[in-house]
Amino acid sequence: MDVFEALASRRSIRGFRPDPVPRATLERLLEAAARAPSGSNIQPWHVRVTQxxxxxxxxxxxxxxxxxxxxxxxxxxxxxxxxxxPYQARRRACGFGLYELAGVARGDKAAGQAQRLRNFDFFDAPVGLFFTIDRDMEQGSWLDYGMFLQSIMLAARGLGLDTCPQAAWCDHHDIVRRVLGLRDDQMLVCGMSLGVADPDVAVNRLVTERAPLADFVTFGTEA
Structure with missing residues (x-):
């Protein structure tokens, strides 16, 4: 698919099929994503794959x-x-839309907890990716990291795969660090589930809205 199709079809998938992802495929998409830009080409990312x-x-x-x-x-x-x-309203719209599709009624704490726990099942994805950054890196390198993560997600779409970036793992970075043997001088940025989307999972029908250009773009006066 072309880049515009990849951008339009990328979404956070919360239900995957068990289809394995070959190592050659993982290497191909990570090599492609490594072309992401970074200040002075320092490439501040580290990736840990778990399966x-x-x-x-x-x-x-x-x-x-x-x-x-x-x-x-x-x-x-x-x-x-x-x-x-407007950030609170956008956040709520996303959460309400997700929970509605998941069948979680407002106020149902048990069902909400069960849905949150799905993060730690990797939403049944066969591959988990964890991203760390050296602790002495500054804000510019975090900007670089965002471009790297987006590149992974777009490359995955190009290979017929889907992803879900997950900050939820940061609530348990101590366990992630111990189980995966991550270095103490690196900070956990996020996790990511990767695999083939399951079309039968209701929450995968969630399509979040985007603000119109007029809300965030200002064009200068034409000469």
């Missing part, structure tokens, strides 16, 4: 910790400390 028994062990340990309420403080703030508009 099979190791992935299952990580799922079991993190699910148990989450159910026990044993989350740890995230090492960076993903969301604003104080929500305001």
């Amino acid at each position: 099979g028994a190791e992935q299952a062990r990580l799922t079991a340990e993190v699910r148990a910790a989450h159910l026990a309420g044993a989350m740890v403080p995230r090492e960076y703030h993903y969301y604003p400390r104080q929500w305001r508009e």
Whole structure:
């Protein structure tokens, strides 16, 4: 598919088929994504791939910790400390849309918890990716990282695969670090589920809206 089709069809998939993803395919998309730009070409990304028994062990340990309420403080703030508009409304629309498709009624805490736990099942995806960054990198390198992550997601679409980037893993970065043997001098940025989307999973029908250009673009006066 061309890049515009990949951009339009990329979405966060929350239900995957068990179809395995060959290592050659993973290497191809990661090599393509590594062409992402970075300041002075420093390429500040590190990727840890997990599959099979190791992935299952990580799922079991993190699910148990989450159910026990044993989350740890995230090492960076993903969301604003104080929500305001228009961001609060967009966040709520996304959450309400997801929960409606998942059949989670408002106020049903048990069902909401079950849906959140799906993050730690990798939504049944056969591949989990974890991304870390050296702790001494500054904000510019985090901008670079975003471009790298987007490149992975678009390359996946080009190969007929789908993804779900997940900050939820940062609530258990201690377990992720221990199970996967991540270095202490690197910070967990996020996880990502990768595989073939399951069209029968209702939440995969979620298509989030995007603001019109007039809301975020200002054109200068033409000469």
